[in-house]
Amino acid sequence: MPAVEIADIKLLRSALIKYDKVLYNEMNREIRVALATIQKSARELVPPFLGSGLRNFQGDSTTAKSRTSRKRAFPKYDASQVKKGIAIRFGKSQKNNNGFVGYYSLINKSAAGAIVETAGRLYPGGSPNSQSNNPNAGAHFINILDHNVGNFGKYGKGRKSAGRIIFKAAQEDQGKTRDAIVKALAKARQTLVLGLGKAA
Amino acid sequence: MATTNENVRINFVTAFDGKGLNNAKGQLNSFEQLANKAAKAFIGLFAVQKVTAFGKASLDAFTSDQKAAQALTKTLINLGLGFQSTGVEDFIQKLETTTGVLDDQLRPAFASLARATGSVAKSQTLLNLALDISAGTGKDLGSVSTALSKAYLGQTTALGRLGAGLTKSELASKNFASIQDRLTQIFAGQAAQAADTYAGKIDKLKVAFDNMKESIGLGLVNSFETLSGPNGSISKTADMITTLGNAMSGFLQSVAGGFAFIDSMFKKLTDNPVGRFLVNQLKNSIIGKAVSNFVDIGKQAAYTEKLKANTKALEQSYAQQKKNLATSQTQLSVDKAALALKQASKVLDLQQIEIFAAMQNAQGTDLDRLKLQQALLDQNAAAATTLADKVLKANGLVMDLQGHITADPFGAWTTSLDNMLDAAIKAAAELAKIQAAIKGTMLDTSAGGSAASMPAFTPLSQQTINSIAAGGDVGFALAAANFQNQTQEIKVTVDSAAMAYGITLANQNQSSNGTQTTLSRNNPGYFIPQS
Numbered sequence: 030m031p032a033v034e035i036a037d038i039k040l041l042r043s044a045l046i047k048y049d050k051v052l053y054n055e056m057n058r059e060i061r062v063a064l065a066t067i068q069k070s071a072r073e074l075v076p077p078f079l080g081s082g083l084r085n086f087q088g089d090s091t092t093a094k095s096r097t098s099r100k101r102a103f104p105k106y107d108a109s110q111v112k113k114g115i116a117i118r119f120g121k122s123q124k125n126n127n128g129f130v131g132y133y134s135l136i137n138k139s140a141a142g143a144i145v146e147t148a149g150r151l152y153p154g155g156s157p158n159s160q161s162n163n164p165n166a167g168a169h170f171i172n173i174l175d176h177n178v179g180n181f182g183k184y185g186k187g188r189k190s191a192g193r194i195i196f197k198a199a200q201e202d203q204g205k206t207r208d209a210i211v212k213a214l215a216k217a218r219q220t221l222v223l224g225l226g227k228a229a
Numbered sequence: 230m231a232t233t234n235e236n237v238r239i240n241f242v243t244a245f246d247g248k249g250l251n252n253a254k255g256q257l258n259s260f261e262q263l264a265n266k267a268a269k270a271f272i273g274l275f276a277v278q279k280v281t282a283f284g285k286a287s288l289d290a291f292t293s294d295q296k297a298a299q300a301l302t303k304t305l306i307n308l309g310l311g312f313q314s315t316g317v318e319d320f321i322q323k324l325e326t327t328t329g330v331l332d333d334q335l336r337p338a339f340a341s342l343a344r345a346t347g348s349v350a351k352s353q354t355l356l357n358l359a360l361d362i363s364a365g366t367g368k369d370l371g372s373v374s375t376a377l378s379k380a381y382l383g384q385t386t387a388l389g390r391l392g393a394g395l396t397k398s399e400l401a402s403k404n405f406a407s408i409q410d411r412l413t414q415i416f417a418g419q420a421a422q423a424a425d426t427y428a429g430k431i432d433k434l435k436v437a438f439d440n441m442k443e444s445i446g447l448g449l450v451n452s453f454e455t456l457s458g459p460n461g462s463i464s465k466t467a468d469m470i471t472t473l474g475n476a477m478s479g480f481l482q483s484v485a486g487g488f489a490f491i492d493s494m495f496k497k498l499t500d501n502p503v504g505r506f507l508v509n510q511l512k513n514s515i516i517g518k519a520v521s522n523f524v525d526i527g528k529q530a531a532y533t534e535k536l537k538a539n540t541k542a543l544e545q546s547y548a549q550q551k552k553n554l555a556t557s558q559t560q561l562s563v564d565k566a567a568l569a570l571k572q573a574s575k576v577l578d579l580q581q582i583e584i585f586a587a588m589q590n591a592q593g594t595d596l597d598r599l600k601l602q603q604a605l606l607d608q609n610a611a612a613a614t615t616l617a618d619k620v621l622k623a624n625g626l627v628m629d630l631q632g633h634i635t636a637d638p639f640g641a642w643t644t645s646l647d648n649m650l651d652a653a654i655k656a657a658a659e660l661a662k663i664q665a666a667i668k669g670t671m672l673d674t675s676a677g678g679s680a681a682s683m684p685a686f687t688p689l690s691q692q693t694i695n696s697i698a699a700g701g702d703v704g705f706a707l708a709a710a711n712f713q714n715q716t717q718e719i720k721v722t723v724d725s726a727a728m729a730y731g732i733t734l735a736n737q738n739q740s741s742n743g744t745q746t747t748l749s750r751n752n753p754g755y756f757i758p759q760s
Contacts, residue, residue, distance in 0.1 A: 032243045039244055064241075123235050124246050131240020143237045189236055199239050207241045214242070 031185040033211055038132055039121075041218055049221055056217035057119065060133055063209035064117045067135060071198035072112040075142070079106055080177045083170065086141075097160045104140040114139025115195060133210050137195045146192040148174050150181065283442075290439055291446025297336040304340040305349070313349045320353055328360055328424050329432030330370060331439055338374035345378035355381070358409065361416035364423040366392055381405050581606055594623040654698050657708075661689050 035041075045053035079087060086106050093102035115137050122131040137146045148171055149155075155167020163169075174193065182197025184190055199206070301321075302314045310317075321339060325332045338359060342352040359374040366373070368391055376387035385400035385408070394415050400408065423429045581603065588599045601616035689711055697704030 032240045034243050034245065036244060038242060118238075121244075121246075122238060122240055124249075125235075128245055128247065128250065129243045130246045131238070132242045132244065134241065135239045137237040146237050184239055192237065195237070195239055210241050 031190075032131060033207060034129070035211070035214060038214065041214065041221070042132075045217060045221060049224060052217055052220055052224075056213050059213040059216075060119070060210050061117065063206045063213070064133065064135060067195075067198050067202050067206045068115055068117055070202065071115045071135065071137075071195045074179065074194050074198055075108050075111050075115070075145075076177050077108045078177075079145075079173060082173050086170070088141075101140075104144065106141045106145070110139050111137075111142035111145065111194075114142040135195050135199070137192070142194065145174055145178055146194050146196070148193075150188060150191055287442040287445040289446070290442040291444075293333060294443045297333055301336045301340045304343060308343055308347055310343065310347075310349050317349060317353075324356070324360070325436050325440075326433070328364075328420050329429050329436055330360060330363075331436055333439075334370045338370050341371075341374050341378045342381075345381045355409075357420070358412055358416070360420040361418070362391065362393055362412060363420075365416040365419040368392075380408060594620060597623065650698065650700065654694065657689060657694055657697060661694075 042053070045056065083106070085093075086103070088105040088107040091105075093105055095102040097103075115135070118134040118136055119132065122134060124130050137143055149167075152167065153171065155165070155169075155171060159167050161167070178193045179197060181191040181193055182200035184196045184199035190196065298318065301317065302311070305311050305314045305317060317339065321332050321335045324330070324335055335356070339352055339356050342355045342359070343349065346352050346355065355377050356374065359370060359377050362368070362377075363370045363373045372387075373391060376391050379385070380388040380400075383405075388408070389395060389397060389400050393412060395408065395411060399411070403411070424433065584599050584603050584606070588596060588603075591599050597616055597619050601613060601620055604613035604616055689708055693704060693707040693711060695704075696707050
């Protein structure tokens with residue numbers, strides 16, 4: 030269920046903005062409803078606590094300090110922040126290596142959320158570049174996440190299309206959101222074309 | 230919240246963004262167009278270079294040919310054979326065509342033989358023989374003809390070195406005629422044979438091509454002569470080319486500094502139809518060394534102008550920097566002044582607030598004065614002038630056009646003092662009346678006093694009053710003297726009950742202080758007021 034390519038989406042959006050702003054807003058409303066559904070599903074996958082064994086990652090009142098060469102400290106897990114970080118984006122994403130840009134996206138933008146989402150995606154047994162004094166820390170961390178959050182879900186091809194929260198939600202969604210978005214776009218396009226034809 | 234990570238993002242709709250690719254395509258197309266342009270320009274440049282080189286070679290061929298022909302003609306004239314020079318030239322041309330040997334080689338050879346033999350016919354025969362020997366031995370025509378010339382004059386050494394098949398004894402024993410016969414026998418038909426070969430035919434083509442170049446060179450020179458006018462010459466053309474070079478030099482100078490000079494030069498040049506044609510020819514064709522020289526002149530001028538322009542630009546840049554520095558310093562001082570004004574304006578604001586508050590309850594002249602202060606703070610000159618006049622008028626003052634106050638500012642003071650003095654005189658008079666009125670009433674007759682016991686109260690004399698009115702200390706001194714030595718006796722009546730209470734209280738206080746108090750009815754020890 031990869032993303033569907035709509036070649037003229039940029040043109041469609043600009044045409045809607047230019048000729049029929051009401052239709053554009055209506056289309057966005059429909060898309061937002063579709064994305065809100067999967068956003069809610071994704072947020073439901075975020076556990077309130079990660080269980081025992083991750084004392085330094087579990088959220089508490091203390092402020093984390095970086096103990097490595099990184100400027101930012103390793104974030105604390107806070108379920109509410111992670112849920113808040115699961116957001117909807119309408120605008121286009123950065124261009125990928127193949128020259129494609131994405132529209133109508135679901136992102137997991139909080140630091141802790143991104144860690145929970147992707148930890149172990151590249152190195153399931155822990156990163157060999159880890160700066161922890163405990164060589165098994167990475168594997169331990171990933172195991173606990175797998176146990177408490179769940180295994181990776183996959184949406185699309187490639188390693189970067191896997192994750193524990195939003196990707197899993199998208200996998201479980203079985204393309205309904207994508208279809209709803211495409212349907213809304215198609216409907217808007219058809220309405221616009223008809224409207225322009227009448228106007229002409 | 231953290232930053233957006235593209236790795237943690239699901240895109241439900243994607244589109245190919247070919248912006249970069251289109252840019253790359255555009256750049257490639259631009260590059261291709263540029264390359265094509267460069268190629269065309271290069272080809273054009275190459276063609277121009279080739280044509281230029283050909284033109285230059287044509288001129289060289291013509292000039293060298295002309296030089297050789299003139300040298301031969303001169304030789305024949307010197308030998309007394311000048312009348313045959315035309316025939317010799319025709320012979321050489323035909324020989325050149327048939328043998329494929331250039332006239333550049335034939336003419337010096339013929340001249341050498343002519344100098345030796347002194348006969349055109351003999352020279353022609355020997356030149357033919359020399360051509361055969363040259364073709365047979367592979368030696369160059371110049372060497373062979375020189376050897377034959379020397380042999381004709383009795384020096385056969387050079388001839389022997391040609392490898393023509395003659396022994397030293399033959400050369401030493403035989404005369405030139407015998408040697409010539411022998412050589413003719415050996416090398417007969419060699420030149421014709423060689424001319425019929427492939428190489429010979431190529432040589433003939435070369436000859437034809439060379440002649441063409443000479444013709445073109447001749448045509449170019451003639452065209453230059455024609456360009457100079459009906460009675461033109463090459464020197465005239467050279468002058469015109471120099472003029473053109475100067476014009477172009479001026480043009481380059483004008484590009485750097487201005488267009489006035491080039492305008493005049495080109496106008497001068499193009500006024501003449503010949504000059505106009507020459508300019509057009511310069512644009513479209515080649516004019517050999519003159520053009521090269523002209524271009525060099527132009528380059529030199531351009532370089533000089535560029536150097537001048539660079540120097541000027543540097544000077545301008547330095548001046549601009551200096552100006553910028555001065556401007557920045559001025560700006561700094563202006564900023565400082567603005568800051569000071571800003572600080573001062575805060576004070577003014579405060580003053581204005583105070584003035585505004587005072588104006589709420591002020592009336593009449595006070596209000597005008599406050600308005601004047603406000604106008605001064607606002608720097609409202611018109612309002613300030615009007616209000617100042619108003620305030621001055623209210624105070625009995627007038628300001629003239631120069632801003633001077635014309636009325637006496639202290640005039641009112643005298644008036645005030647006069648008023649005060651009048652008031653003092655009135656007060657003194659009233660005091661005298663009061664003194665006279667109370668003279669008989671101050672004595673309390675009920676307490677045993679009588680009017681006769683009161684000392685006489687002398688009122689102020691009229692002289693004293695006048696002196697006080699005149700001002701100064703005299704009046705007051707007289708008044709003081711009037712009251713001097715006038716004793717006032719005052720009797721006080723005390724209530725006996727109050728006195729007793731006071732005594733009792735004093736005793737109690739003393740007792741409380743621990744001081745023994747003895748009260749004797751017969752000898753009380755206290756002051757008993759006498760009634």
